[in-house]
Amino acid sequence: MKHLISVDDMPVYHIENIICLADDYKNNLRYGEIDRVLKNKILLTDFYAPSTRTRFSFEAAMNYLGGSVIGSENASEFSSVAKGESLYDNFRVISGYCDVIVGRFIHEGDAKIAADASLVPLINGGDGSGEHPTQALLDYFTIKEYHPTERNLVVTFLGDNLRGRTVHSLAKLLAIVKNVKTINFISHKKMTIPSHICEFLNDRGVYAELYCGMEHAIIKKTDVLYVTRTQTERDGINLSENEIKKYHMTQDLMNMLPENSIVLHPLPRNEELPSSLDNNPRAKWFEQAWNGLYVRMAILKYLCHPY
Numbered sequence: 001m002k003h004l005i006s007v008d009d010m011p012v013y014h015i016e017n018i019i020c021l022a023d024d025y026k027n028n029l030r031y032g033e034i035d036r037v038l039k040n041k042i043l044l045t046d047f048y049a050p051s052t053r054t055r056f057s058f059e060a061a062m063n064y065l066g067g068s069v070i071g072s073e074n075a076s077e078f079s080s081v082a083k084g085e086s087l088y089d090n091f092r093v094i095s096g097y098c099d100v101i102v103g104r105f106i107h108e109g110d111a112k113i114a115a116d117a118s119l120v121p122l123i124n125g126g127d128g129s130g131e132h133p134t135q136a137l138l139d140y141f142t143i144k145e146y147h148p149t150e151r152n153l154v155v156t157f158l159g160d161n162l163r164g165r166t167v168h169s170l171a172k173l174l175a176i177v178k179n180v181k182t183i184n185f186i187s188h189k190k191m192t193i194p195s196h197i198c199e200f201l202n203d204r205g206v207y208a209e210l211y212c213g214m215e216h217a218i219i220k221k222t223d224v225l226y227v228t229r230t231q232t233e234r235d236g237i238n239l240s241e242n243e244i245k246k247y248h249m250t251q252d253l254m255n256m257l258p259e260n261s262i263v264l265h266p267l268p269r270n271e272e273l274p275s276s277l278d279n280n281p282r283a284k285w286f287e288q289a290w291n292g293l294y295v296r297m298a299i300l301k302y303l304c305h306p307y
């Protein structure tokens with residue numbers, strides 16, 4: 001695996017190796033020593049769209065592993081792309097200054113252009129409405145912490161399934177590792193999961209069930225509820241507040257979930273996930289975000305020092 005653009009780039013053994021390594025890092029950061037295995041390596045973070053978790057957790061991960069970090073948090077304004085340089089040229093050039101790059105991109109498909117240009121491993125930190133493979137890995141890591149052995153989990157995505165790149169990547173990853181039979185997608189009909197994701201799931205023997213209204217019967221049998229915000233910064237879908245509100249997380253929905261279920265959200269959140277739910281025992285969204293550190297340490301080690 002040279003680049004990490006899509007979860008399609010990862011066979012099951014890569015996924016499970018990264019998860020296993022992340023688990024070691026989580027234990028070692030708490031109780032032991034970290035081998036500074038990336039000493040003398042440089043991570044370059046080139047972000048064309050805003051980020052809190054992805055950029056900071058990658059930067060912290062590289063620091064823990066002994067490497068250095070250079071980068072731009074606002075490359076649209078501060079790189080020479082602002083002067084008309086192509087994305088290809090930009091990534092070709094910067095790949096000569098570092099050992100690994102994490103990029104975040106405004107448009108779907110830009111991560112592939114960057115990877116084609118880059119001479120060093122390129123990690124997609126999110127490309128428009130496309131994919132966010134490192135988020136999918138940390139989501140899967142969190143799911144495995146609470147459901148380590150189950151093979152027939154009921155996973156339900158609630159929210160903007162059309163433009164939520166984390167939804168696309170996690171759904172595909174769950175189909176690759178085959179610990180689900182059916183994935184439920186609940187959303188307004190204008191925000192339904194793209195057909196190519198359903199085809200990807202069906203080709204791997206996973207049924208995609210689509211619901212365009214809140215389905216309490218589905219919530220009641222869900223092991224992992226994955227909530228996402230409406231991606232209003234992307235192409236316009238005009239929905240009234242009342243229409244969107246039908247897909248918000250509530251205390252009532254929390255109460256309907258089975259006892260051992262968990263609720264995840266990639267964050268950032270808006271009104272769809274009220275902070276009044278933060279202390280519910282099923283609420284795992286902050287743990288999920290913190291797991292990003294260990295998983296991204298594992299990804300960097302895997303790509304930069306694979307032995």
Ligand code: CP
Binds near residue numbers: 051054055
């Ligand atoms: N979940 C996620 O990608 O968060 P950021 O946009 O803050 O990186």
